[in-house]
Amino acid sequence: MKARCVECGAAASLAAKPMRYACHCGGLLEVVHDFGDADAERLKDLFHRRLGERHTIGASGVWRYKELIAPELPDAFIVTRNEGNTGIYGPECVREFAGIRQLWLKAQSENPSGSFKDNGMTAAVSHGASLGYASFACTSTGNTSSSLSMYAATAGVPSLVLVPDEGISLNKVLQTLAYGAQVAAFPGTYDDGIRWLNENGEKNGCYVCNSVNPMRIEGQKSIVFELAQDLNWELPDWIVLPGGALSNASALGKGLRELFALGFIARLPRVAVVQAEGAGPFHRMVDASLSTLIPEPAPRTVASALNIGNPPSWRKALETLKLTAGVTTAVSDAEIMAAKACVDRSGIGCEPASAAAVAGLRKLVQGGVIHRDETAACILTGSLLKDTNAINSYHLGADYSEAPWRNGIRRVKLNEEFQVNLEE
Structure with missing residues (x-):
């Protein structure tokens, strides 16, 4: 590869x-990839036939598109939970809230671990297994950790998860523990965890499954492949998605570029990346026309999955904006929670980070960046149950958040003295 x-x-x-x-x-x-003389019409027919498969690799909403994701990967190494195959919805109440003529919600929250991370994680873990790795690791604000631990459990191999000791959803940490990962909480931010794994992951025998891993991006491309197939290969005017580590924006751009080059779609949609005001370094860079990203040293937002101050994939995400004449915006926590309440009441539900996409769409429509007569699809990245504290706070005025280390999870310092022992 x-x-x-x-x-x-x-x-x-x-x-x-x-x-x-x-x-x-x-x-x-x-x-x-060298797609050679790939025939888009033949592949469309193949992908359509796989929609009816069950109990096969092709039944996965990721591996249905194997020829475009990892054609050289032997099937024997693929670790799958039939990820993808997520619903696409058009609730009228959310369309009215956003103020646009037509709106689709792509509910990646319906993935087996409850978030879009499964699309990329199946590709990463399968690739790591093909290289002979027997243990896997990540640092996470939540969704990556629960996804990795689920796939590691499915493969029967150990996993290490590093989580910041504040500002994350305990629900996601508990899900990670339930799947059997070794979890360690550390003082600092997501960026500190990435730095430690970059320096120490390989020496500890771990295949790193964060979005710095290019195979994660390959798997996540399937989100836009599936969206295009859902809509008979005619994408809306806009695709709107939340931006944390920016892996989704990176994958979206790569997937769109390939679909267009191969003739699957006749035109490129525009892309809007939405960040939280308290964790929006990418938006600030784009808004100020800067050439490089200035990290946010202390990111803070109710949308814990977006609590990332130095998104590692910002350069790839910037290429996505250039490719699609895309835009960015930032929304407040209040705007995020109002959008979440609307999506929840539609019967779909989502976590706060997902709602940022709907909040951002509404803001862009109200600001005239997106015209009311245009069409859009919002990517809902995580399920409603990923962060029940946000529901408590919004509806009941109660705050039940607790730092993970206060709940018996080991607390460590990420330095040379921290040793990984996945046999514990």
């Missing part, structure tokens, strides 16, 4: 240990 650096263009291989996540120049890697 081949890759290239998104910054300097240098070639890299992902076909053997040690797994590479970045170029020698520090730039992130991107998988490069």
Whole structure:
């Protein structure tokens, strides 16, 4: 499997240990496919026939598109939970709230672990297994951890999850524990955890499953593949999604670029990336026309999945905006929770980070950036039950949040003295 650096263009291989996540120049890697003479109409027919499969790899909403995601990966290594296959909905109350002519909600919250991370995680864990890794690791504000621990449990291998000791949803940590991961809480932010894994993951024998992993991006491309197939290969004017680590924006752009180049779609939609005001370094960079991102040292938002001050995939996400004439915006916690209440009342439900997409769409429509007569799809990234404290706070005025280490989870310092022992 081949890759290239998104910054300097240098070639890299992902076909053997040690797994590479970045170029020698520090730039992130991107998988490069040789689709050759791929026939879009033939593949559309193949993908349509797989919709009726059960108990096969093709029944997965990710591996249905294997020819476009990881054609060289042997089927024997694929670890799947029939991820993808998520619903697409058009609730009238949410359309009216957003103020747009037509709106679809793509509910990635219906994935087996409850979030869009499953689309990328099945690809990452399967690739790691094909390279011979027997343990997997990530740092997480929540959804990545529960997804990784689920796939590791499915594969029968151990996993290590590092979580910040404040500002995350305890629901997600409990889900991660239930799947059997070894969880360690550390003082600091998501960015500190990424840094530690970049420096220490390989020496501890772990395949790192964060969004710095280019295979995560390949799996997450399937979200836009499935959305396009849902809509008979005619995408709306806009696709709107929340932005935390920006892996979803990166994957969306790569998927759109490939669909357009191969002739699956006749035009590119525009993309809007929505961040929280308390954790919006990417929006601030784009809004100020800066050439580089200035990290947010202390990100803070009710949408805990967006609590990321230094998103590792910002350069890839910026390419997505350039490709699609895209935009960014930032919304307040109050706007996020108002949008969440609307989505919840539609009978679909979502976690606060998902609602940021709907809040951002409404703000962009009200500001005239998106015209009321246009069409849009919002990506709902996580389920309603991912963060019940947000529901308590909004509806009951009660705050039941507790730091994970106060609930018996081991607290560690991410330094050279921290040792990984996945046999515990």
